[in-house]
Structure formats: structure tokens, C-alpha cells
Amino acid sequence: MPLPQRDQKTDQNESEAKVPYEPWLRITPEWNEPNFSQVSPEAGRRLTYAEAIREALDQALTLDPRVFVMGQGVDDPSGMFGATLNLHQKHGVDRVFDTPLSEDALMGAAVGAAIGGMRPVYFHNRPDFLLLAMNQLVNHASKWHYMFGGAVNIPMVVWACTGRGWGSAAQHSQALQGLFMHVPGLKLVMPSTCYDAKGFMLSAIADGNPVLILEHRYNFKYQGFVPEHIYRIPFGKGIVRRSGKDVTLVAISYMTFEACKAADELSREGIEAEIIDPRTLRPLDESTILSSVAKTGRLVVADTGWKTGGVAAEITAMVVEKGFALLKAPIRRVTSPDLPTPAGYTLEKAYYAGAPEIAAAARELMK
């Protein structure tokens, strides 16, 4: 398919760009992912991030009559940023349907439907809205299997996409993975590549447990090589996105791409960074992280969420606990500051950390 063209300037100053009539149309994938070697480029086909998710859903709906997709706007003209686009036309409105703005009840309905033999996939625009459904997600979905001694299981998928930019502000930009990572009984996936977006959606649907997939809006800027066939990716298997001997960059979700930019920059300075993308936070692939730290002795953890009590804090604590002797320098965290997200673009720019902060942290460790 032809690559949509975009003005590079628009990306660098996104908040200053002219606002089109439909804000989500501004997420036009025009960047190719770095070649992460999961799929050979000779495999041919590139999909956008949204197309990769949509293909997973399409295949799952075709394959398994128990699967259904629901959520606010999954059947609307924009189709959840394209991830569910027109699936209701292909699979019917009984299996792909819009929901009332009743997150609490509908999350419970997903739990009940899962107990009743279905495989619900419940879409939310933003993780912020999941807070309305915490009772069902944390108190019920994540507990039912354990609490009843394994008598029933809850095969359900919950999906949300963290916002960023366009003045989305404090209630449409929260990266809440730290909250969800805290909860036993809930699997937590944060894909970064198109390949992973498809593979983990299929793995999540096939899993017998509640799985939360948290995407990032900026992931939707990318397109990458995605096989046509159905494939699944195991949970708890991180991946080395780039090999290096000097410093380990553990990067979550979209931060993988920022880490890639940082690694390019560092490489020009003679610092070889190794990038680990954990891909799933629950379960967390501790051994891949520790093996890398064993090699480099230095660790920067980059997350899209907050610093205090968050994912970066947890990964840091894990390495200190299990790999203290491997460290040649203190661990650095690159995260959002412990503040609500501002709307104004000058403040947004100050708020978000990325490649420059990751590179600066790595340089510090090399001193």
C-alpha cells in the first residue's frame, strides 16, 4: 500500500500544527519501524499499527465464534483509531458492538460473558477511563480464578491506548501501567511494534486469563512488517531490540523507539547501548533484563508513566534486588515527572521525556 506522506515538521511540532477536523486522523503512520529482525523485510508486507491490531481481531473473530469485540465507538467511522474499523460490517453487529458509557457495568459484563463461555475483547479509548472500571477489573476479573480455587477462569481482553499530545491534558494522557502492574491476577502487555501488536492481541484472546493491553498513541505512527498468518507471542518473553556492551536501556512501549533514537546518538559517541523491550510487564521477563545488565553493568529504565511507584521503579528494584553485584553504576529512570499532564504545548514539551533524556542518562552512567 502507498505510504501516506506527511510533513516532517508537523511531527516535531505536533501541538503547533494546524488542527484538522478529526484529531485522530492526525495519527497517520508514515514512519517505518526500525528493523527489529522479528520478521524478514523479504516477507514483504508492511502494515500500520492499527491494521496489525485489526487483522488480529479479524482473524480471531473468524477463527473463534466465542470472540466478540465491544467498546465505545468500536463501530464508529474512525473504528477505534482504525484498530476495529468496519469489523462490525464483516462480523455482524452482535459480535462487534458499541457500548454505553458504563465502564463499570460493561467491565463486569465482560467478566460475566467470559465466565459464560465467551471471549470478550473490551476496547477503551484511554486508560484514564479504565479507572471507572477498577472494581470489576481489579476486584473481580483479577481475583475470580484464585478466589474460587480455580473453579472458573476469566478469558477476557481489555485494551486501551494512552494519549499524548494535541493538548489532551491530565485526563486523556495518563500512562497508568504502574497501577495495573501492581495487581496479581492481571496480565499486562505493552507492545511497541506492529508485529507485537498483532501477535499479542492474538495471544491475549487465546489466553485463559484477564489480559490488559495498553497501547501508546504514538505507536500508531509506525508501520512495520507483519506476517499474514495467525501467530502468537508468549507472555513474559522480553526481546533484545538492539545489542550493545556498554549500557542497557530497558524501554517500555513507545519508549522503545525513543531508546532507539538515543542508541543511535550514543553510538556516534562510541557508547553501545543494548535495548531490552520487556513487551509484557506481568509477567516480566526478569532474566533477559538481568542477563543484559550482567553484560553492561549499567541500566537506564525508560517508561511512559510516572516515576514514583511505577514500572520503572519496579524494574529498578528488581535489578537492585537480584543483580546488585552486576552494577557498575547507579540505575537511572527516565519517566514522566510526577505531575498531571498539562495541555499547553510548551508545557507538554517540558513534560515528556524521550531520546535526549535517555541518552543523557546513559552518558552519565558512562562517566
Added chain:
Amino acid sequence: MNLSRETLLPLYFQMLRIRKVELRIESLYHLDEMKTPIHLCIGQEAVAVGVCSVLRKDDLISSNHRGHGHYLAKGGNLQAMIAELYCRETGCSKGRGGSMHLIDTSVGHIGSSSIVGGCIPIGVGLSLAIKMQKQDRVSVTFFGDGAADQGVLYESVNFAALKKLPVIFVYENNQYSVCSHVSARQAGEILFHGMSPELIQSFRVDGNSVLSVYGASREAVERARAGEGPSFIECKTYRVRGHAGSGPDTALGYRTAEEIAAWEAQCPVTRFRDKLLADGAITEEGIGNMEQEIEAEMDEAFRLARESPLPRGEDLALYLFRE
């Protein structure tokens, strides 16, 4: 409503059985061998029995913290329930759930939540699954007046009505949430009675009359099976015992002894027994036989529970996920 003896006697037997099990639990609770918070349903037996007696084995129910009666009325295994109260490995939840988390999927009981109102939307989801699989089963969710304070009930009823789901909301209004009377929490009558029957069929019944509950439930179930959508049954009853634990709680002073006595005079088990005796449907001897049968069953269940193994510490991490 003309019901045969074959229908009437099991209604009484089930209520009597629940009452006697609750009284046995209560009488032994002070020994501190059942180390789990109990919420007795003494005085509310007619709701569980009236509803569940019109259900098939493959119909689904979801319940709450005050759920011993629902579990037994749906046919849940008594031995597994008592073992769960003793937190044994042989319990219905393998000692992981306790009194508030009973389950018996073999008879369509899919679990009980101790988060007030927690099972309301789950019951709706069960009915969604039933409808999507084109089955003729129904889903019943039991909740109390505390749950009726919650917004999730509105959301759940709306969605059930929107999708015409085969779900029955059983509002077991026992009038108290811990020590707070329903009048202190709700502005007036619950609003679902005011909805069009096309959207949801509502019933207001004497929750201490098993036949009233039975009649409304039968109509609601027929409606649900016929694909005509959800029903809402308010069963007004009374929590005779305290919120949790055993024994009367009159000393707390939030309600009067006279109020409790007035409701005890409306005991659903006694009322129904008197009616059956007056109608000649049962004899004192027949009742005595029922009591003996229940006593023997309970003796065995409590004995087995006490003798059963406790979960082992090394199995702590089992059941987090389905492998």
C-alpha cells in the same frame, strides 16, 4: 396459584434446610474454628428458595456476601460449603474463598462477590453470553439494598434492557446495610419500578412469602426464556441477625427490639409451615422427618469439614492464573 404438594413441600424443605444450616453455623461460630466472616441470611430464606426453585440446573446465578442461602437453594453441595467455612482444601473454593466466596459451577452457581453490587454486572454478562450462544438459559443475580445504592445497578439494568437480555435482577431488600437503614441512603422507592414493562418487567413482592417470590420468579423466568428481556424483582424482607458474625445485635442500638420482633413474627419458614399445616399439605410428623434428614446431613457435613485437610502453605501461589 395452585401448586401441587410435590412443588410445595420442596419449597418448605429448602427453606428449613437453609435455616437449620445457618443456625448450626451460628451455634458453632464462637468456637472460632470457622475463621471466616459469616453473613447469615436467617429470615431471608424465602427469597433464595422462591427464586431458585423455578430455575433449571443449567441456569446461572451469581451472589453476594450473604450468599449461603442462594448457594444451597441452587443446589450447591452442602459438604463443600461447610468445608469452605472451615477453610479446608475440600471446600468449594479450596479454602481460598471462605464464607463470602461460595461457588458450585456444577449447578450453575458461578460465584459470589463480597464487593457490594459486584455480581450485578457479572450476572448481566452471563446473560449476554447466554444470548450470544443462543441458549434458553437464564441468569439470576442476587443483591441487596446496599448494592441498590450503587450506580452500577443503573448501568446494568440499562444495558440489560437495551440488549433484551435474559437476566433477572433479584433485589433482596433486607433494609439494612450494616447499621444503616435503607431510608437513610435512598431518596425513595427504587426507580426501576417506574420503567416501562417493555424494557424491564418489575415486581414488588413480600420477600417473606415464598409463594409470592416463587410466582414472580416464574413469570420473570418465562419472560426471559421467551426472549422478552430482563425483569427486576424487589423482595422486601428483613435481616434478623446482625450484619456479620453470630447472634443478635440489638445492643448496638441502631434498631429497636420491637422492630426485630415484629419481623420475626413474619418469619418466612414459620409462615409457610403454618400454611402447609393448615392446608393439610404436611403433618407435624412429616416436618419432623424433614428435620431429622437435615440434621443427619449437617452432622455429616460438619464432621467431614473438621476432618478434612487444610490447604498447605506451599500451595499458596496455586490458581493465580489458568495455565
